[in-house]
Amino acid sequence: MELVPLDPIAQKILLIRGHRVMLDSDLAGLYKVETRTLIQAVKRNINRFPSDFMFQLNYQEVISLRSQIVTSKTGRGGRRYLPYVFTEQGVAMLSSVLNSERAIEVNIAIMRAFVKLRAMIASHKDLAKRLDELEKKYDSQFRVVFDAIRELMRPPEPKKRKIGFRREKED
Secondary structure, eight states, X not given: OOOOOHHHHHHTOEEETXXXXXXXHHHHHHHTSOHHHHHHHHHHTGXXXXXXXXXXXXXXXXXXXXXHSOOXXXXXXXXXXXXXXXXXXXXXXXXXXXXXXXXXXXXHHHHHHHHHHHHHHHHHHHHHHHHHHHHHHSOGGGHXXXXXXXXXXXXXXXXXXXXXXXXXXXX
């Protein structure tokens, strides 16, 4: 039995349209099937996947994802359709569609990753609440400390890299 690590799975959970979701291609990679095979299985059982379990990304969402993750462009051997994403409930439903030992193992690991992510978010909210309470309790001399802690709690902004080549200046 091959164990599926949680950290790589947690890194594949994205926030799109206010939902934590996973891309069809990422799920297919975890299940060790082709993306088209995964989508075919879903389409054969489409009544199990309402819009709150799975939805297809629009073109703008794909463009914004392309800057964050590496996806191939259409027309160059890449995808011919917009990707689908699956919410936690959709991922759970996949286990009934993909009936294999690997699917069971992967689903258990993904469910654990979603639970771990929820726990981290909840603890972050608890920490922010406690910090607010402490700030009210102590005077303004600690304001710098509280501001520094809040700055550390803020998620990092994605780094944007310019596309193209850099040319060194000639002397």
